[in-house]
Amino acid sequence: MGKTVLILGGGTGGVVAANVLRKTLGREHRVVLVDRKENHEFYSPIPFLLVNQRRPQQLTRKLSRLGRKGIDFWQAEVRSVNPARSQVETDRGTIDYDYLIISLGAEHRPENLPGFQEGAYNVYSLSGASRLSRRLQQFSGGRIVIFISSIPFVCPSAAYEIAFLLDEYLRKKGLRHRTELSLITPERSPEPLAGPLVGARLRRDLARRYIKLTTEAKVLSLENGRLKLDQGEVEGDLFIGVPPHRGPSALESSGLTGEGGWIEVDPHTLATRVENIFGVGDATAIRLPVMQTWAPKSGIFAHYQAEVAARNIALLLSGKKPHHRFTGKGL
Numbered sequence: 001m002g003k004t005v006l007i008l009g010g011g012t013g014g015v016v017a018a019n020v021l022r023k024t025l026g027r028e029h030r031v032v033l034v035d036r037k038e039n040h041e042f043y044s045p046i047p048f049l050l051v052n053q054r055r056p057q058q059l060t061r062k063l064s065r066l067g068r069k070g071i072d073f074w075q076a077e078v079r080s081v082n083p084a085r086s087q088v089e090t091d092r093g094t095i096d097y098d099y100l101i102i103s104l105g106a107e108h109r110p111e112n113l114p115g116f117q118e119g120a121y122n123v124y125s126l127s128g129a130s131r132l133s134r135r136l137q138q139f140s141g142g143r144i145v146i147f148i149s150s151i152p153f154v155c156p157s158a159a160y161e162i163a164f165l166l167d168e169y170l171r172k173k174g175l176r177h178r179t180e181l182s183l184i185t186p187e188r189s190p191e192p193l194a195g196p197l198v199g200a201r202l203r204r205d206l207a208r209r210y211i212k213l214t215t216e217a218k219v220l221s222l223e224n225g226r227l228k229l230d231q232g233e234v235e236g237d238l239f240i241g242v243p244p245h246r247g248p249s250a251l252e253s254s255g256l257t258g259e260g261g262w263i264e265v266d267p268h269t270l271a272t273r274v275e276n277i278f279g280v281g282d283a284t285a286i287r288l289p290v291m292q293t294w295a296p297k298s299g300i301f302a303h304y305q306a307e308v309a310a311r312n313i314a315l316l317l318s319g320k321k322p323h324h325r326f327t328g329k330g331l
Contacts, residue, residue, distance in 0.1 A: 004097050004099075006099070008035075010037065010040050010063045011103060014103040017307075019069065020310035021313065022071050024314040025314055032071075033071055036078070037063070039060040040062075043155065044299055047165050049130065050133050050166070051133075052133065078104065078250045081102070081256070086098065088100070100277045101313070102277065102278070105282045106154050107246050108125070109243060113219060114222070115221050121135070141179050145184065146159055147183070148187070148219075152260075155297070156298065182211065182213075182236075183206065184214045184229065185215055187216070217231055225237070251283075262283065264284075267287070268326055278309040278312075280309050305326050308324045311324045
């Protein structure tokens, strides 16, 4: 008798898991993907959207196209997960599963930082990035402040990519000499997990382009054109923000999460504390033993984690012992 593998989330991890499962499982088994949006949104190129090197329609694909491969797509909002009953509750009804992969990503909580919603552009959404792109076309000079609200956050390199792309964009428009660019982060160094050599190189490159860097800064609020930090204030004319993040709210009563609402998983198998449930991508919390910090939340890690979880499920369904392990590929 066929089994149902249910995947929550249509981002990078969810789509990769669905494709791998459909290729490796017999047709007697059902693969179902659930997402509240009708489109898969590919976030990695968003910085290029800001400077008119990409268009929004280039970054999306309809998730219903997965049906051509034999993957069932449900457009529905996940409300809760009940591991005891092997069920997921959505706004379209209840779905039973035999195996579950959770790839719901990180939730943006701009409301958790006073003034963010009113005063900053959220570049971690297509709508926010599109609005900022239009604003930049009208920009004639001033103070641009890029800030990271808190740790952890997804795509650790994005803020730095945006800073460098804006520097180039403004130079081409002849506006760089009329613009102050600054980047504020709670990190102790740029890209700390990439190591001190990368951090030092980034500091030099930012300084060479006259982009002011402030590290180890706790952002408190944004009001009246002032970003308040624990170490003073920064005035700006245009604020570009990475919002506070948190784990998926739909998992709050699932018993699968820990600090910050992130799913606790085995760092190698991506298995949760509940049998037959796996977590991949930004929704998970993986502690790095060497630096005693969290592994980066990035699409490249979600991709390879999804492959591991999907291939191990396929082995289990074929009666074999799972042996695939996530080793940090993508770092």
